[in-house]
Amino acid sequence: MSIPITMRLVPEKLVSKALAIIFSAVSIATVLSAPLGSFLDGLIGWRNVFILVAVIGAAAFVWQFFTLPSMPPTSSPRLKSLVNVLKRRPVRLGMFANMFAFAGYSVFFTYLRPFLENVTQVSVNTLSIILLVYGIGNLIGAITAKFLLEKSLLMTLTLVPLAMGIFTLLLVFFGDDLLFTSLLIALWGFAFGCVQVGWPTWVTKAVSDEAESAGSLIVAFTQIAITLGAGVGGLVYDQGGINITFELGGVILFIAALVALFALKGVKWNAVTTGSNKLQL
Numbered sequence: 001m002s003i004p005i006t007m008r009l010v011p012e013k014l015v016s017k018a019l020a021i022i023f024s025a026v027s028i029a030t031v032l033s034a035p036l037g038s039f040l041d042g043l044i045g046w047r048n049v050f051i052l053v054a055v056i057g058a059a060a061f062v063w064q065f066f067t068l069p070s071m072p073p074t075s076s077p078r079l080k081s082l083v084n085v086l087k088r089r090p091v092r093l094g095m096f097a098n099m100f101a102f103a104g105y106s107v108f109f110t111y112l113r114p115f116l117e118n119v120t121q122v123s124v125n126t127l128s129i130i131l132l133v134y135g136i137g138n139l140i141g142a143i144t145a146k147f148l149l150e151k152s153l154l155m156t157l158t159l160v161p162l163a164m165g166i167f168t169l170l171l172v173f174f175g176d177d178l179l180f181t182s183l184l185i186a187l188w189g190f191a192f193g194c195v196q197v198g199w200p201t202w203v204t205k206a207v208s209d210e211a212e213s214a215g216s217l218i219v220a221f222t223q224i225a226i227t228l229g230a231g232v233g234g235l236v237y238d239q240g241g242i243n244i245t246f247e248l249g250g251v252i253l254f255i256a257a258l259v260a261l262f263a264l265k266g267v268k269w270n271a272v273t274t275g276s277n278k279l280q281l
Contacts, residue, residue: 106229141193
């Protein structure tokens with residue numbers, strides 16, 4: 001729901017900035033949650049950690065209740081609207097480009113630990129530091145995405161997954177070099193932060209008239225991608241090893257860049273009378 005809610009909370013010109021803030025918060029939570037949970041587990045036990053999570057969730061609910069304005073639906077929800085959104089060719093291509101990007105991410109991140117342990121041969125402490133570096137890079141990428149997207153949505157959503165694919169293949173060839181590997185992983189995290197903000201921003205421009213439906217679809221496509229990426233990556237890992245798995249991830253990311261190019265090339269974003277942007281098909 002972050003996409004349609006953001007579009008209604010802030011003026012059109014601030015949507016990309018607002019989404020960057022939201023996904024920066026997601027990145028911060030991703031960086032802090034796992035090490036903080038492990039640390040608290042050692043102090044108070046996992047049951048108390050779960051209770052603490054419930055308290056945080058309740059606090060988030062209360063915060064939203066008192067800070068968010070009333071936002072009744074702009075239209076009646078219809079299953080047909082999902083189909084109608086997918087009938088738009090550029091939108092359909094964009095959904096698949098997003099799906100390939102997240103599938104590549106899933107292959108990479110799911111099997112990053114076995115790569116670091118078996119190829120780079122890092123210790124557990126070094127592994128934690130590298131994952132922290134990845135998270136910091138991801139946070140910086142989410143913050144920086146606003147500026148890149150305002151400059152060119154097309155260039156960002158095509159060149160960034162292309163760069164991610166290149167980084168992944170470079171890891172296959174130079175994964176035994178700890179310093180270079182750490183740098184590539186940091187750059188990978190930065191690039192993925194741009195992707196996380198980029199495709200939701202695209203939704204606000206491409207399907208502003210059906211933001212709720214498009215937001216639901218892009219989340220569904222993302223979850224399918226993560227599931228397939230992890231599952232297929234696991235099968236490849238079992239059969240061919242970690243290097244073949246990363247090569248698969250790189251190829252998927254190259255496909256994501258190519259599909260994004262077809263989805264966005266030649267598309268013009270024109271302001272309409274409602275003050276929002278609508279894709280001219």
